Amino acid sequence: MSYILEADPAAADMLRATLGMGWRIVGTMELLRRHLTSDTEAHTVVIGANVEQDDVFALAQSLRLTRPDLGVILLRRSIETALLTQALRAGIREVIGERDLSGIRDAAHRSATIAHALHEQAHLAADGNATPLGRLVTVFAAKGGCGKTTLATNLAAALADGGRREVCLVDLDLAFGDVAIALQLFPTHTIADAVPLSDNLDETGMVGLITPHSPGLFTLVAPLEPGMAETIPVKTIVAVLHLLKRMFPYVIVDTPPAFTDHVLAAFDASDVLALIATLDVPALKNLKLTLETLDLLNYPREKWRVLLNRADSKVGLSLADVENTLRVPISAQIPSSRDVPASVNRGVPLVLDAPGHAVSSAIRDFGLRHVVGTAERSPAIHRHPRTDGRGMFRRKAKT
Ligand SMILES: Nc1ncnc2c1ncn2[C@@H]1O[C@H](COP(=O)(O)OP(=O)(O)OP(=O)(O)O)[C@@H](O)[C@H]1O
Numbered sequence: 001m002s003y004i005l006e007a008d009p010a011a012a013d014m015l016r017a018t019l020g021m022g023w024r025i026v027g028t029m030e031l032l033r034r035h036l037t038s039d040t041e042a043h044t045v046v047i048g049a050n051v052e053q054d055d056v057f058a059l060a061q062s063l064r065l066t067r068p069d070l071g072v073i074l075l076r077r078s079i080e081t082a083l084l085t086q087a088l089r090a091g092i093r094e095v096i097g098e099r100d101l102s103g104i105r106d107a108a109h110r111s112a113t114i115a116h117a118l119h120e121q122a123h124l125a126a127d128g129n130a131t132p133l134g135r136l137v138t139v140f141a142a143k144g145g146c147g148k149t150t151l152a153t154n155l156a157a158a159l160a161d162g163g164r165r166e167v168c169l170v171d172l173d174l175a176f177g178d179v180a181i182a183l184q185l186f187p188t189h190t191i192a193d194a195v196p197l198s199d200n201l202d203e204t205g206m207v208g209l210i211t212p213h214s215p216g217l218f219t220l221v222a223p224l225e226p227g228m229a230e231t232i233p234v235k236t237i238v239a240v241l242h243l244l245k246r247m248f249p250y251v252i253v254d255t256p257p258a259f260t261d262h263v264l265a266a267f268d269a270s271d272v273l274a275l276i277a278t279l280d281v282p283a284l285k286n287l288k289l290t291l292e293t294l295d296l297l298n299y300p301r302e303k304w305r306v307l308l309n310r311a312d313s314k315v316g317l318s319l320a321d322v323e324n325t326l327r328v329p330i331s332a333q334i335p336s337s338r339d340v341p342a343s344v345n346r347g348v349p350l351v352l353d354a355p356g357h358a359v360s361s362a363i364r365d366f367g368l369r370h371v372v373g374t375a376e377r378s379p380a381i382h383r384h385p386r387t388d389g390r391g392m393f394r395r396k397a398k399t
């Protein structure tokens with residue numbers, strides 16, 4: 001949770017509308033201090049224009065010592081040099097004009113990503129010399145409309161679990177990606193902005209491209225215009241995914257319904273291939289062809305996970321029929337529910353809106369069992385280079 005400190009309720013509401021989900025409004029400095037004492041996950045405080053300046057400087061000075069990871073963003077009606085100097089001395093991260101709504105949003109994004117990077121560094125330091133690489137899951141189906149985006153968005157939100165884990169959801173459906181719409185995001189940057197950086201892409205550059213959604217859930221969205229897809233070289237995708245695996249413990253990749261070079265780059269970087277089918281013959285035929293292609297390309301079967309979406313549809317095909325046809329076990333069955341499209345229309349993943357829903361439970365169980373697995377219980381897996389797969393990236397232990 002992050003905080004908006006603003007005494008004027010109308011101004012506070014407008015700030016929350018600007019900043020989106022995951023922000024709590026507090027009306028007094030005292031209340032804010034109390035929240036921050038117990039909320040050690042908070043990463044940003046936006047302080048509205050109606051809060052007394054001296055109080056803000058005193059708060060920022062104390063937070064600088066007690067919570068150096070917490071970003072303080074100060075909004076003022078007018079910004080003079082003297083104010084900026086004072087703010088800098090107090091440790092305030094940014095001062096923005098109260099009417100500059102896109103500037104406020106950008107500053108909040110920067111603060112979230114800085115907090116994330118600091119968090120990662122703390123993890124690295126705690127882990128000694130290990131260079132942990134995140135687990136990357138590519139969600140794929142060769143037939144359109146099987147539920148890739150539904151699974152990818154809900155899986156990412158389920159793993160993030162309100163900030164318990166840090167997850168980056170990447171929309172690799174470069175022409176028609178709808179992650180931004182499904183999550184009601186208003187991104188200022190997209191994956192296309194990585195192209196000019198791809199030879200020198202580093203964490204600082206990546207931080208500017210990421211759009212935060214809710215605690216623990218970050219996104220790298222698809223270009224806003226379909227034509228941009230062709231201008232993104234595969235090497236950019238390789239660089240992006242490689243870097244995200246270094247920055248996030250979990251990376252979920254949504255894909256278009258086709259074996260594009262971009263998708264193959266994601267497969268190369270994947271620890272888990274989440275392959276979806278629905279209970280209809282064309283979808284199952286496509287999945288069978290997909291599995292045969294993956295075999296031909298030598299993607300190890302240990303990484304395959306087959307999920308059946310809308311698995312309870314009464315269409316005359318049984319689970320046994322499907323397993324016999326595909327000759328692989330089904331790792332998860334996601335029921336059909338009208339609440340799924342309704343949640344997409346609301347722009348909130350079902351796992352966040354209705355965590356107890358049967359669809360949410362199926363996706364969360366899949367995530368915990370097949371993505372998190374034993375990774376969180378045995379950090380040692382991050383300490384050694386991988387020797388198992390044909391992936392392009394290897395975990396490197398720092399020497
Ligand atoms: N379990 C489910 N129950 C009911 N509706 C679902 C379920 N899963 C997905 N849907 C609906 O099916 C439609 C297609 O889902 P989604 O967009 O996730 O598929 P996709 O594979 O990403 O499609 P595309 O190939 O076009 O990217 C959406 O309207 C979604 O709300």
Ligand SMILES: [Mg+2]
Pocket residue numbers: 148149150173178254255
């Ligand atoms: Mg999709």
